[in-house]
Amino acid sequence: MKKKKHIQPFAYDLGEDDQKRERHKARMLRESQWWKRRLAKGVCHYCGRPFPPKDLTMDHIVPISRGGQSTKGNVAPCCKECNNAKKQLLPMEWEQYLQQFNEEG
Numbered sequence: 676m677k678k679k680k681h682i683q684p685f686a687y688d689l690g691e692d693d694q695k696r697e698r699h700k701a702r703m704l705r706e707s708q709w710w711k712r713r714l715a716k717g718v719c720h721y722c723g724r725p726f727p728p729k730d731l732t733m734d735h736i737v738p739i740s741r742g743g744q745s746t747k748g749n750v751a752p753c754c755k756e757c758n759n760a761k762k763q764l765l766p767m768e769w770e771q772y773l774q775q776f777n778e779e780g
């Protein structure tokens with residue numbers, strides 16, 4: 676049997692250069708007034724709870740590694756708890772995690 680090539684599980688057709696470009700765009704977006712205004716609202720996009728702006732990070736709703744872009748429509752302020760949950764949970768578990776906040780209103 677031939678040895679299989681090593682393939683990254685979630686990197687669709689996105690090359691390393693593309694990902695680098697999106698990360699660079701994310702840095703630019705982070706410097707923008709638009710982003711600073713989003714942060715100043717102090718609300719996590721996912722759980723809707725209030726946080727001091729310094730506790731919010733920029734999250735890509737669709738991660739760059741899965742083809743997401745650094746556009747205003749795909750980035751959102753995110754608290755540390757949601758950020759960790761998003762990284763660690765499976766997509767289905769993440770949906771359930773989000774639902775608990777919807778149910779609470």
Ligand SMILES: [Zn+2]
Binds near residue numbers: 753758
């Ligand atoms: Zn949150």
